[in-house]
Structure formats: structure tokens, C-alpha cells
Amino acid sequence: MTAIPIPRRAVLTMIAGAGVATLAGCRPTRASTPALALPDALLVDLDGGVGVLRGATRRTFARAVASADGQTVYVTAPAGADTAFWAVQPGRDDASPRVVLPGRWVPQVVSAGGTMVALTPEPRAVTDGPPGGRAATPVLVADAGGVRYRLELRGNLVPETFTADLGGLFVLDWLPAAAPDRYRVRLVDLASRTVGPLLTRDKSPVPTGAEEEMRGDGRQAVLAPDKALLYTLYTHQPGHQHTRDLVSGRPGNAHAFVHTLHLEQRWAYCVDLPHPFGESPAASHAMAITPDGGRLFVADVTSGTVAEISTEGLNVTRTGRLAPGAGSAYAATDGRALFVGAGTAVRAIDLAGLNGTAEWTVRDPVAGLVAAPGGGRLYVGQRAAVSWHDPVTGRVLGRVPAPGLVAVRGPAAAG
Template structure:
């Protein structure tokens, strides 16, 4: 294939058998039936398949139909109807072991998990922050739970979608859709779980955002990436004509940015937007992708339609440089290691050297790409394709193995390691 390499908001989270075609089965009981041996996958992988999340672990295959994973893939919270109520349990993806089930009163859908992997927010209907807008509603019920049961029950006046938890688990970041009964725009807020009241974030200077200066967005939340230290969430937004950031609203400056990276501090509860230069945001949202280096120092955004790549310093939150590579079409995917950035769209997989941000290899795979993931040691690149996952030598690009994954929707990332 290639001498190339490999996902991560508001994406997250965000992966059956080889020549012997074993089907993924539900987590209830959550194990694949006996069948011809599947090809062993070197690293546990988290995937999305028709019907839910899946874990590929060696030759074992497991699916969780109504579930949500931690950003690092170490744990999954799953649910199942239990009469008029909902059963909730936690699965360790490294071993497949599940916690005891707890019963939640009423019907709930898991929405987001804390970065600690201990706490989950559930709503009555499923709407992810990067996959669409909710139906109109005046009140949003939210349940906060862990392995022991319900911790908080909220009835938020307005139309809210949970995004992630604060680092100390004392708050829940949410998107508030406006107007509540006919939503067409949204803003990011934080709900204090002690008072159960939503409020504005702070600026990067840790100053509370003044009334009337909260950013309202109308575009597409394309993808979310969590920093390796789990303290910052980066979300790519596109199609934001005439958008004005909080800093513009406070200063009175006009705004007209089409794409930016929303930076959210999970510990200090501030937000800051990194503007992306033209032509980011002009082309379809699906043609954009992000990836972060393992040390968390550099964030890359690619627009495959125009062939533009931007490098962002996560220390000073600025675009350091841009580069132009051959353009393409289709849904974009990206992954980065210490030395390389891999960008894919349709059947093209392109590797860039991070020193000069130049193309060092172009390869073509057999089917449209549905995800790129590096192994933890950077030696292998996993490539999701139509109904299959292949893995390749990260240096030479040689294909090392492949397993069939019927119904594969996306290759999300590494799962827990034993």
C-alpha cells in the first residue's frame, strides 16, 4: 500500500472476522459464537459498525449496541432496555469484562463519558454534538450516572446536548440550542452539577464571558480531538459565515470566519477559538479532518478538497504554518505520529513529513477509507475500509494483515490494552 501513516469532538467517539467470517455479537452476552478462527488483530481496536460500537481484540469480537466510549477507548458504557427502565454497565475494553448492571429509572441513551472513564451523561433521545441538531423542546432531562447508579438528575430548561465533563466532574459542558423549540444555532455552556444551572464559560484569560458576548454558532461541528493529557478538547467547526467570536463581540470588531478550532479547557473551564485561514470551511464539512501528535504539541487540520493543511501550536493556540498538497474528494480522515501526518479521502492515502509538511508518499487502497489509526508504538497503521480493517507497516506501507468487518461504519481508534 504505502509508506504512510494514520483519528480522534465533538467526535468522539470516537471498529470481524478474517477469512473465517465470525459475526459481531451483542454485549448481551457480548461474545462471538464459536466459528472458524479469525485473523488476530495486533492491537485492540474500537470501531463503529451497523448497530453500535465494536471492539476487535486479537481474535475476539464484541459489540455494544447502545453505548458510548471514553475518548481513549479504555472503557465503554452500554445500556439496554429493562422493562420501562434502562440497564447500565461498564465494559473494560482491554479484557472485555463488564461491571454489574445497575438500573436507571426510565429510558435513557448514553451520550458522553468523562475523561476519567467513570461517569456518563445520558439523555432521553440520542443526538451527538457533531451529528445533527435536536428536535425542538422546552426542557431537557439529563441523567448523570456511574457504576453505582444515578448521581444527578437534571431537568434543564431549554434545549441542551451534553458534550463532555469538566476535569473535576463538577460540571457538564453542553451545547445549548437556540431558540429551544425551533433550534437553528447553538452556544457552548457549562452546567454546574451542584446548582444544576447552566452558565457561560470563561475567556482564555479566565475572565467570565459578559452577558451578550457568548458565541452563537450555526455551522457544522465536524470532529473533536482530546489532547493526550485529557485536559483540552479541540473541536473543528466549519461553515460559519459572519461568525463573531466572544473576543469580537466584546471588542465590537466584525467577524467573518468560515472555520475554526474551538479549544475547551476541561480543567479551567475557558474556551478560545483558533481561526483557520481561507479556504478552510468553504468546501464540504466532511472533507475536513484533524489529528494531534502523541505529545499533544501540534494539532493538524486538513481540507482535502482544496489540499490545504494547517499546523496549530497547542501552546500558543495559533496557526504556525500552512501547506498545499494535491486535492481530492470524499470524507477526510487524518492521523499523526511524532514524525508523520497521514491524510486519506476516498481511496487515496497520503503521507506528509512533519519537518517540512511535504508529501513523501501517495498510495491507493482497494476501498474507500473509513478511518486511520496508528498503533501505540507507531509501527503499524490501521486503515478502515469497506467491511474490513487492514494494517500496514508504518514505514514501508506494506500490508501486514487484514480482517473482514461486516457493516463497518468507521475505525475510531485504539481500544484498551491488557
């Protein structure tokens, strides 16, 4: 599926058809003029929160976070001094019973399997930059049945994702805690409530003093289709030293790389990107993974450079060119072509030759690309609308209004 810029994170009024059931915590709306119905359900960011666009309906969930596969949206709402918390399966118009969480919380991240949620007192995505100074971080871990862990962790931490077995929580540990300017990825053992380093790619403990500390911009996160690995794109890392550099004594000078986090085996490894990646603004970079999970593509629209990464070898296998552009970049792939959007231009790159094959213009600046499951359509988020196109010719197949649209993120549960 198309990435959700966990970047590194961050997950999340269209038309509403008559006769659609209203779920608690969502606000269906009606369009003033008729419009085509979306052929596929989409997960989107709206200015009111997380959104699900399905057919001729739109649902908005404030104070919510969605699972990466779009199957479940976890929603919170104030309940006096406490927090109401429940899960919605948008494809089935179904919601779990509400449970009450003690205190005020907002959902941060969902486990790769979609069953566990980490909540904090205030929203803070891993791509938001340095948080305010603090000596300790409260975290609540819950599922649809209620609280599983309540943690008071020493340090200035931001949840990123869970281990595959749900026994650990990966976090960004911001340093120094009182006035952070850099961070490292660490692992919280939920049972013991202890925070420690990750493993290296050969599953060895990271030596003391060899944990990577990063100062750059986390642009986007992509979950592998098998949900075993999380890839995060970082830019602007001059002079950065990976753990392997610190251990070997090599100088290191990566301006951009893809941080690979194995959710089952608990190790991390960074794939360096070649020049000129990382030289242009972070927003000009985008990333997408093939449906089979075998190849990861990173594009920099400012320089017009594309890199292909083997997810088995964790190395850049080749680079290609596309027409340079400007603006925030978005990418998607159906396994045959890579689509890159920036400004009002969408470019198609053939994966066999890694060269551009088509380019077309859309009405408004691109705000997300999604390749339809099974192929045949490319969805393009735009200002207050979503259009869908023939992925070969770029011909417009349909367009629906979507007031308040911030970005199109990926497929949602279709029911």
C-alpha cells in the same frame, strides 16, 4: 491517540476466535474463513453499535458509548420501563454489576477520565445538527455505581463533555429552543443544576451578550493526550463572531476554526483557520493531534491544504500542501508523519517540512485511520475490513474482514 470524531461527538461482524469468553451485552461472531489477527486492539463504530476488535475477536455493544482512551465501554439495555446500565473493560473481559436507572436512557458522552456518563432519553451527538424543538432537556448523570444526578434543564441542550473535576457538564445550548438554528457552548453546574456561560481564555466571565452563537457544522473532536483540553473542528461559519470579536467590536468572519475547551479551567478559545478552510464540504476536513499533545493538524482534502496549530500558543504556525482528493477525510499522526485518507487514497505528510512524502491506494474507500501505539503500523478502516500498513512505504502488512464496519476510531484497551 487518534481522534474520535466528537467530531463533535459521536463515539460509537468481525471474526471471533474459539475459546473467547462471552460478555453480557456483546455478540462475538465467527468468520467463515481464517484471517490474520489484529496486532493491536481497536475501537470502532459498527452498524450495530460500538465495537472492539482485538486479536481474532470482535465485540459489539449496542446502545453504548466508549471512553476516549478505549479503556471502558458503558452499555445500556431496556429493563422493563427502566434501563440496565453497566461498564465493560474489554481488555480484561470484565464487566461491572448491572445497575438499574429509572426510566429509559441512552448514553451520550463519557468524561475524559472515563468514570462518568451523561445519558439522555434519545441519542443525539453534538455533530448531528439541530435537534427537534423542546423547551426542556432531561439528563441523567451516572457512573458504574448508579445515578449521581438527575437533571431537568431548561432549554434545548445536548451534552458534550464533563469538566475535569466532574462538577460540571459542558453542553450545546440550541437556540431558539422550539426551532433551533444556532447554538452556543454553555456549562451546567451539576451541584446547583444551573446553566451559565464559560470563561474567556484569561479566565474572566464572558460579558452579557458576548457569548458566541454558531451555525456551522461540528466536524470532529479530539481530546488532548493529557485529557485537559478538547479541540473541536467547526466549518461553514461565514460572518461568525467569536467572544473576543463581540467584546472588541471587530467584525469577525471565520469560515472554519478549532474550538478549544479547557476541561480543568473551564474556558473556551477559538483558533481561526485560514482560507480556504471551511469553503469545501465539512466531511472533507479532518484533524489529528501528535502523541505529545504539542501540535494539532487540520487537513482539507478538497483544497489540498494542511494547517499546523500550536496547542501552547493556540495559533496557526504554518500551512502546507498535499495532493487534493475527494470524499470523507480522516487523519492520524504518529508524531513523525501526518496521514490523511479520503476515497481510496492515503497520503503521508512529513511533519518536518509539512510536505507530502508518499501516497498509496487501498482496496475500498477509507473509513478511519489509526496510528498504532509506538509506531510501526497504520490501520486503515475500509468497507467491511481493516488493513494495516507500513507507515513509510504503505505496504500492506495484513487485512482482516470486519462486516458492518462504519469507522475505525482509535486504540482500545489491550488487556
